[in-house]
Amino acid sequence: MALNWKSYNPGDFYDELMLGPGKPRRSARALVKYLGSLTNKEWHQRKDSVAAAIKTMGISFTVYSEAGNIDREWPFDIIPRIITSSEWDKTSQGLEQRLRALNCFINDIYNDGKILKDKVVPRDLIMDSGNYRKICKGIKPLHDVWAHVCGTDLIRGDDGEFYVLEDNLRVPSGVSYMLENRNVTKRVFPELFENYDIIPNTEYPSYLFDTLADISPEPKDYPEVVVLTPGIYNSAYFEHSFLAQRMGAELVQGSDLVVEDDHVFMKTIKGLSLVDVVYRRIDDLFLDPQVFNKDSMLGVPGLVRAWLKGNVGLANAPGAGVADDKVVYTYVPEIIKYYLDEDPILPNVPSYICSDKKQCQHVLENLDKLVVKPANESGGYGMLMGPQASKKEREAFARKIKANPRNYMAQPLISLSTAPILGDRNVEPRHIDLRPFILQGSKSYVTPGGLTRVAMVQGSYVVNSSQGGGSKDTWIVED
Amino acid sequence: MLSSVAERVYWLGRYMERAESSARLLDVYSSMLFDIPRGSNINWGLLLDITGSYENFQSTGNMDSEINVVRFLVTDTENASSIISSLKMLRENARTTREVIPSEAWEQINVMYLQTREAIAGGVSRKVRQELFAEIIADCQRLGGLLRSSMAHNTAYTFIQIGNVLERADMTSRIVDVGSISLLPAFARARKSDAAMQETYENVVWMNILRSVGGYQSYRQNVANRVQGEGVVRFLLQDDEFPKAVNFCLNFISNYLEKLPNHDDVQLAVDRVKRITAEANVFHLLESGLLEYIDELQISLADIHSEISRVWFGYDPDAVVPVKVPMPKRTEVKSKARVVKKKA
Numbered sequence: 001m002a003l004n005w006k007s008y009n010p011g012d013f014y015d016e017l018m019l020g021p022g023k024p025r026r027s028a029r030a031l032v033k034y035l036g037s038l039t040n041k042e043w044h045q046r047k048d049s050v051a052a053a054i055k056t057m058g059i060s061f062t063v064y065s066e067a068g069n070i071d072r073e074w075p076f077d078i079i080p081r082i083i084t085s086s087e088w089d090k091t092s093q094g095l096e097q098r099l100r101a102l103n104c105f106i107n108d109i110y111n112d113g114k115i116l117k118d119k120v121v122p123r124d125l126i127m128d129s130g131n132y133r134k135i136c137k138g139i140k141p142l143h144d145v146w147a148h149v150c151g152t153d154l155i156r157g158d159d160g161e162f163y164v165l166e167d168n169l170r171v172p173s174g175v176s177y178m179l180e181n182r183n184v185t186k187r188v189f190p191e192l193f194e195n196y197d198i199i200p201n202t203e204y205p206s207y208l209f210d211t212l213a214d215i216s217p218e219p220k221d222y223p224e225v226v227v228l229t230p231g232i233y234n235s236a237y238f239e240h241s242f243l244a245q246r247m248g249a250e251l252v253q254g255s256d257l258v259v260e261d262d263h264v265f266m267k268t269i270k271g272l273s274l275v276d277v278v279y280r281r282i283d284d285l286f287l288d289p290q291v292f293n294k295d296s297m298l299g300v301p302g303l304v305r306a307w308l309k310g311n312v313g314l315a316n317a318p319g320a321g322v323a324d325d326k327v328v329y330t331y332v333p334e335i336i337k338y339y340l341d342e343d344p345i346l347p348n349v350p351s352y353i354c355s356d357k358k359q360c361q362h363v364l365e366n367l368d369k370l371v372v373k374p375a376n377e378s379g380g381y382g383m384l385m386g387p388q389a390s391k392k393e394r395e396a397f398a399r400k401i402k403a404n405p406r407n408y409m410a411q412p413l414i415s416l417s418t419a420p421i422l423g424d425r426n427v428e429p430r431h432i433d434l435r436p437f438i439l440q441g442s443k444s445y446v447t448p449g450g451l452t453r454v455a456m457v458q459g460s461y462v463v464n465s466s467q468g469g470g471s472k473d474t475w476i477v478e479d
Numbered sequence: 480m481l482s483s484v485a486e487r488v489y490w491l492g493r494y495m496e497r498a499e500s501s502a503r504l505l506d507v508y509s510s511m512l513f514d515i516p517r518g519s520n521i522n523w524g525l526l527l528d529i530t531g532s533y534e535n536f537q538s539t540g541n542m543d544s545e546i547n548v549v550r551f552l553v554t555d556t557e558n559a560s561s562i563i564s565s566l567k568m569l570r571e572n573a574r575t576t577r578e579v580i581p582s583e584a585w586e587q588i589n590v591m592y593l594q595t596r597e598a599i600a601g602g603v604s605r606k607v608r609q610e611l612f613a614e615i616i617a618d619c620q621r622l623g624g625l626l627r628s629s630m631a632h633n634t635a636y637t638f639i640q641i642g643n644v645l646e647r648a649d650m651t652s653r654i655v656d657v658g659s660i661s662l663l664p665a666f667a668r669a670r671k672s673d674a675a676m677q678e679t680y681e682n683v684v685w686m687n688i689l690r691s692v693g694g695y696q697s698y699r700q701n702v703a704n705r706v707q708g709e710g711v712v713r714f715l716l717q718d719d720e721f722p723k724a725v726n727f728c729l730n731f732i733s734n735y736l737e738k739l740p741n742h743d744d745v746q747l748a749v750d751r752v753k754r755i756t757a758e759a760n761v762f763h764l765l766e767s768g769l770l771e772y773i774d775e776l777q778i779s780l781a782d783i784h785s786e787i788s789r790v791w792f793g794y795d796p797d798a799v800v801p802v803k804v805p806m807p808k809r810t811e812v813k814s815k816a817r818v819v820k821k822k823a
Contacts (some may be wrong), residue, residue, distance in 0.1 A: 232574070267481065267483070
């Protein structure tokens with residue numbers, strides 16, 4: 001028995017590959033035809049070889065649980081998602097525009113504060129933000145860039161348009177999985193690449209290195225770039241190691257670095273050796289026990305001081321997270337207009353800010369229809385999915401909002417588009433989102449496509465890998 | 480190169496060799512026990528002595544029967560020097576140095592661990608064991624070849640090689656120790672009525688030892704036609720062409736040390752072991768018993784390790800590093816078989 005596309009029904013949702021049961025989109029025709037030509041036995045074999053490839057390649061992530069940390073194999077669905085290049089070009093420009101504006105915003109916040117004086121963004125909102133770092137006041141990093149690496153989450157609504165769900169400007173992760181997904185697909189479905197011209201995404205590590213080299217305090221051909229990881233048991237250690245390997249950079253832990261005379265050095269077999277740029281994958285608060293969390297064992301004492309004195313490049317810069325606060329997010333369209341005098345290419349998802357009394361009232365009255373998110377959490381933690389929550393859960397959440405309205409924003413439950421996954425018996429629709437990665441140094445770069453995350457449970461919207469989400473290879477193909 | 484990374488790849492090299500030579504050691508010991516007369520007092524407990532795990536084993540409260548000892552040395556995840564633990568730590572050190580080793584090497588190590596774990600899930604009967612050991616030995620050899628031909632011969636490679644060969648020297652000294660069972664009175668008693676028979680059995684032991692390090696042919700070609708204790712021990716300690724001989728390993732390490740900065744102190748430690756190896760009076764040692772000599776040799780090999788750590792790894796007790804366990808020294812407490820030493 002082959003796959004039965006005729007029984008595939010995404011309902012009212014926008015589906016990435018199918019127009020309706022048995023009717024593929026133009027860009028997906030060859031793929032759907034090919035998958036349909038495989039026998040039951042064949043696609044089971046492919047599924048097994050994906051599992052084997054992921055196991056062999058050791059593509060894993062760590063899940064924290066009470067029973068200890070478990071290294072899990074990366075969950076991957078073998079049917080790729082296809083986006084046409086004409087659609088993507090516009091999205092890509094929108095992402096680049098957004099990061100440019102956000103960097104202007106951060107730089108302004110820590111320097112002249114014009115946007116606050118002009119009351120486009122309320123001053124309190126920034127000063128009360130858990131991600132505002134006083135110590136960064138008056139600093140101007142090279143190229144005026146604070147967020148060098150950004151992962152922006154996009155969703156596609158019923159109308160087929162991409163909307164920005166959130167920006168991740170601190171330590172966005174997932175790019176290594178985007179790259180490995182392509183490698184797995186190449187191993188398992190080499191035939192597919194005969195019928196499609198897929199824009200390669202393998203260049204990312206080179207662009208990342210160039211972006212990091214751009215912020216070396218002294219221009220050098222080969223500046224010493226290191227990737228700073230919280231450690232070998234961190235959930236994203238695989239990615240840290242992967243990126244260091246692909247960039248040819250050293251992978252270090254805090255204990256490998258020391259600061260002397262306000263310069264950063266790493267401990268090598270020859271003694272201390274100067275470090276030019278630190279790509280840190282540690283949160284601000286753990287970066288330097290002398291400045292932030294005093295108990296942090298992960299960071300490097302003196303690192304922030306060395307950065308403030310301009311002796312080392314730090315990506316992303318401390319304090320960059322002030323712009324990925326979920327409440328600040330609601331102002332991004334204004335921020336783009338303010339700094340760039342351009343219309344935003346990519347729309348936000350409509351949102352309500354709880355610090356605004358009227359909007360907060362609306363949120364409290366419509367908790368059963370809204371998704372409420374805390375300003376500073378990531379990974380899907382601490383949010384309320386109103387329509388699915390019980391009355392008791394909603395009441396408890398209402399109390400939290402009233403106690404600290406600044407900390408919350410809400411959005412209507414936007415439907416996420418679907419894409420087919422290979423289930424046990426047939427293709428089935430699942431909700432997905434997309435996280436492209438954007439780089440900014442002296443130049444900008446946007447990954448062609450990004451990491452498509454899949455809610456593996458039928459009907460679910462939860463795509464986070466820390467909560468059991470899966471992923472797909474994402475193809476940008478010529479129309 | 481980062482000190483912490485150097486340390487991990489050095490341990491990668493050590494665990495890779497440890498897994499292989501443990502498999503060899505267990506393999507030869509198993510097959511030797513099949514050759515030895517049943518009346519003899521040679522038992523599985525002796526293997527615990529040689530691997531330095533007697534004390535740890537005792538804490539399990541188990542009898543030193545074949546199945547218990549083999550399980551402990553092969554599949555016991557609580558035993559830090561079991562084969563599965565060695566493979567696990569090999570994998571852990573590779574996982575945390577993926578940025579400096581070829582990805583094929585990582586994949587091979589990863590698969591080796593996963594497959595072994597699967598293979599031993601159903602127990603380790605004599606039949607399963609034989610195949611398992613052959614598989615592990617072949618996998619480690621393949622990995623060695625892969626590194627040699629696809630990894631840049633850079634500093635990381637140098638540390639892998641040094642760790643690998645230092646571990647090999649240590650394991651060779653333990654394998655020589657297996658030979659000392661041929662000196663045990665219990666063994667002699669089993670066939671004391673027949674001197675010729677005893678010699679035959681002694682030679683069976685030494686031949687198995689040579690086979691375990693793949694040195695039988697080389698020995699026959701370069702040393703002597705007859706396999707006997709003195710020749711084999713001299714070969715395994717002092718030969719400078721056979722890759723598993725202690726002396727060969729030491730020369731190999733010396734050559735690689737040249738590539739590293741500030742190597743003088745480590746070189747001195749290597750030279751000390753070279754003297755101990757060169758000056759061994761093997762004939763005399765076989766008369767008086769090998770135990771003390773092997774102890775001295777292993778302690779001086781451990782000194783090389785201490786110097787390497789001190790000079791290059793800048794040991795920081797607070798740093799989070801993958802688990803690493805030096806091969807335990809042979810235990811003070813000896814099993815029954817070992818108590819009487821002198822040749823009858």
